[in-house]
Amino acid sequence: MGSGMGAYGGAVRPVESAAGETMLLWGLGQPTAHRNNALVRQAAHSFELDACGRRLSLLQSPSSMSTPGVTGAVVWDSGVVLAKFLEHAVDSQQLLLRDARAVDLGSGCGLVGCVAALLGAHVVLTDLPDRLKLLRKNVSLNVDDPHVPGSARVTELVWGDDPHHELVREPLPDFVLGSDVIYNEEAVDDLLVTLNQLSGQHTTILLAGELRNDAVLECFLEAAMEDFLIACIEQDQWHPEFCSNRVALFILVKKPERASTD
Template sequence: MALVPYDDASVMGLQKFHKPVTTFSFASHTIQIRQDWRQLGVAAVVWDAAIVLSTYLEMGGVELKGCSAVELGAGTGLVGIVAALLGAHVTITDRKVALEFLKSNVEANLPPHIQPRAVVKELTWGQNLGSFSPGEFDLILGADIIYLEETFTDLLHTLGYLCGDRAVILLACRIRYERDNNFLAMLERQFTVIEVHYDPGKDVRIYKAQRRNEREDL
């Protein structure tokens, strides 16, 4: 689930989360994302990190056509929807409680000929990985998923399990607390991590992670 704090901004800033529908334009498509703060809270609103990551994908930050991608903690599904529109085969995941809502957004925003490229699937980090193949994906996407410290170990295990030898991980986040930096330090023990994009207006950074090769570990 997209895990982010409630005290993200002033009351005025939070009003956008109470809109039932928010509209975006990506990949030459108008995307209308339904939000449901009252029922599902943080999992059912569009956070800035998802917008920035979607923009980065549209800018051509990675090759998407034909790639096998997975979005973790998808929430409303914006990032996965954009990836599918740009040519990826995407598995869009979240916890069971959010799946029906997530699926409704995916189906409403993908044309019929693109829908077969997007699958909505349950994934609780560190728990039901047996329904996925090890190293199954070329690209792993996550927007604002590194907030709760108690999830860090399971998230790292999930990233390691799903990530193929040449896979790319893209994590978009706002660094709010020291624990966010602590997660990045944990990530760097297993992967080579670099910052590839920063949006100063939204104060969101995108980090790219890849498996270390043998020479880096010498």
């Protein structure tokens, strides 16, 4: 185990190979043997979670889950794991989010971005245009409050397209956050284009993913290792009450820029 990576001071396990990491997660963790959606209630019209000394209430739209490709209308386990990990890491002083600039990718119902704002970050929550209405509603319900130390706003972002200039102005974000953003091989290239656009040498990327498909994860890790150093944050570093063998948590930082050999 290594100690720390990017802005995170806790223990991490470097990912040496995409295939090896995938084998480890499926072989040791046996994700398919564990109950999925153990931390969420996707049939309910709202999802409640205690975080940062308050009760968050996020509206969900279970009925739109029947629309092909729509997954951001409800909260998933990986979002809960990442949100509570952020809170736990800040509480244990392994992470400092106050006044940090963060972009949340594929925000869905907005849980991760809202918690980051409650922890003091200035967060831009992003998703596809047709997902923004629910997202805006949840941000205003949970973060529009003068006592919140950070801030949150919502903007559209289609992975692989040029992001809004505000997202990529210097300095680039301190953090890029994402839960359940690695879900099919077609989206991997666009996701990596966006991760590259949003991250500089001082950016820390935290991605939590549901372990559904080993081929997709291996494909993502393989491609990401071209540009990023990657490590896994294991469950003993997570919030002790919010763990799941069906979720993996990765931290990525850009590889140092190689000096030109011209």
